[in-house]
Every structure is written in C-alpha cells, then in structure tokens.
Amino acid sequence: MEEDKDKLKNILKALEVKLKEPKNLWIFDELRRIVNNCDIADIRRTLNIRGVQSIDYSFVDEETVKNQLTVDNIRMENYAFDRQKETEIERFYGFCLNAFFQTENIVNYYLVKRFGNGEDLFSYVENHSKYTKDKNYASVEQIPISFKLYAICNELLSSEDSAWFGDLREVRNNGLHRSVGSVKCEKRIETFFAKENFVMVRERLKKLVSVIKLHIEGGFKEVYKVGIIKKVFPSMITIEIEKESFHTEQKLEGAKVGDKYKFYDVKILGGNKIKFGKYEKL
Numbered sequence: 001m002e003e004d005k006d007k008l009k010n011i012l013k014a015l016e017v018k019l020k021e022p023k024n025l026w027i028f029d030e031l032r033r034i035v036n037n038c039d040i041a042d043i044r045r046t047l048n049i050r051g052v053q054s055i056d057y058s059f060v061d062e063e064t065v066k067n068q069l070t071v072d073n074i075r076m077e078n079y080a081f082d083r084q085k086e087t088e089i090e091r092f093y094g095f096c097l098n099a100f101f102q103t104e105n106i107v108n109y110y111l112v113k114r115f116g117n118g119e120d121l122f123s124y125v126e127n128h129s130k131y132t133k134d135k136n137y138a139s140v141e142q143i144p145i146s147f148k149l150y151a152i153c154n155e156l157l158s159s160e161d162s163a164w165f166g167d168l169r170e171v172r173n174n175g176l177h178r179s180v181g182s183v184k185c186e187k188r189i190e191t192f193f194a195k196e197n198f199v200m201v202r203e204r205l206k207k208l209v210s211v212i213k214l215h216i217e218g219g220f221k222e223v224y225k226v227g228i229i230k231k232v233f234p235s236m237i238t239i240e241i242e243k244e245s246f247h248t249e250q251k252l253e254g255a256k257v258g259d260k261y262k263f264y265d266v267k268i269l270g271g272n273k274i275k276f277g278k279y280e281k282l
Contacts, residue, residue: 052077055102055206059213065109072101080198093171095198099205100172103165107148108140110212114220128154128267145169154268155223156211158242162268164204167192224262226282229255239274241266246274 018027055073060066076098079091115121117140122133125143128151137143146169153162170188215223230245231238232255238247239261246268252261265277 052081054202055209057106057209059216060106060109062109065105069102069105072098072105076102089193092193092198096168096171096201099201100168102205103149103168103208104145106209106212107145107152110152110216111140111148113216125151128152152208152212155266156215157208159244159268161204161207165208168201222264224264225266227261227263229257229259229261232257239263241274244272246272248274248276250275252279
C-alpha cells in the first residue's frame, strides 16, 4: 500500500508541474470531472489541501455543480495559504485561476436556473451584451464567457465589475509571463497583478456570488438601477447611476436636474450610453 501511495504522490507531483502550463489547463476540467462525486473530506486528505472554504455555495441545488464550486474554492484558498512551494506571483496566479473557474461555473448555473437552456437564455445574453447567437450553439457552455459575464454585470452589478471580471478572464486565458496573446493583453494582466491581491479577488468573487444568490432566492424579481438626472438637453439626458455618468437619447417627460428615477432593464452601451425599458420617478 505504501509503495502504491508513493507512486501516486510522484504522479501528482509531475501533474502539478504540468498544470502550471496554460496549454494544459484542460487537465483541471478532467480532474474536476473525476472528483465531482467524491466526498469533500476525502478530496482534502488526498490532495493535502489546507485552505478553508471561503464562499458558501449551499444555495446551489445541483449537487455536482455545488461540489465542483466547493472544490475550486478550497483549492483557490489553498494557494493563498500554502507558502512552501510557490512564489507569491505563482500562488496568486493559481488563486486567480481557481477564482475564475468558480466565476464561470456560477454564471452558467445562474443563467440556466433563471432561463433554462434555450432561446430565452440566448436572448438575454444578446440583449445585455454584444453577443450574436451562432446558429450551431445549443447550450449555455457554448456562449463565450465574456458575453455572459458582461450581461450579468450589466444587469446585476456595474460596468466597473464587468471590466474587472474581464481582466480576471485575461489572467485565466493567458497566464502570467507565459502569455501568447497581444501586447495589450499582456499589459492588462500586468496591471491587474500590480493592483490586485488575494483579499481583493476573494471579495469581488464573493460579491458576484452574493448578488446571484440573492436574485435566485428572491425569485428573479425585476432588477432596477437608481439614477439621478444631472443634465437635461433637448436631445439628450445625462444620468448618474452608481457614481458613473451615462447619457441617453430616450425621453423622460418632465425630468429635471436632481430628479431620481428607477430604471428597469438597463443596457449599458459603448461610449457611456445607456438604454432602458420602463422607469419610475422616486
């Protein structure tokens, strides 16, 4: 038994080296598939995981998805905790990588939970992002995560959150110092690593999960954003929403500077332009 255990440990060590190469990220998917139905305590013992779960996914009612989210969260925290093997940069990269695994998984779960896996889902992403459906796409996994994230941040969070998760996606796609992408992407990653840390990434992920949890538990009630009228022109109105300034060409009858409104079905477009569905004056 001890001989078999030593062999398995050697395999895991070799696998650990391979997992640090971006081209081998697919291995994570295979590992998650294997451990999905395993007991979390067994996984922790087998992988020598010391990190403590930092996000509660008990609200997820699909056992496979919940287990996967939990494993990725514990693995993420293990990178923050284990100071023996990796440098600070390498540990932070592993932390961000597993944070993005959770981001993509909870986004897919939320969209299917809310819309099912059909036309309503595709229409939602199209209406809240620049996504155009590929006629060959048939499931949520086939929609690029960039559009799904943009749509959810657009409706439930903010444009600042959308940009942040876009940066995290670049980290996941390109890796640190191993990027084969454009110079622009490399600079974006360098900037992200320079200004972010373990706590900030954890809190942003918690924010996304918390908002999704509340919307699910609230029965997917209509989402609105509160806006303050800042300027009124004959053909345009400037509105401040969540400390960001936007403009719209839509009419608000009788709107005056300083008025507050609830705006429903807000769509943030390019150039800080917005469109909205119905609205109510506060």
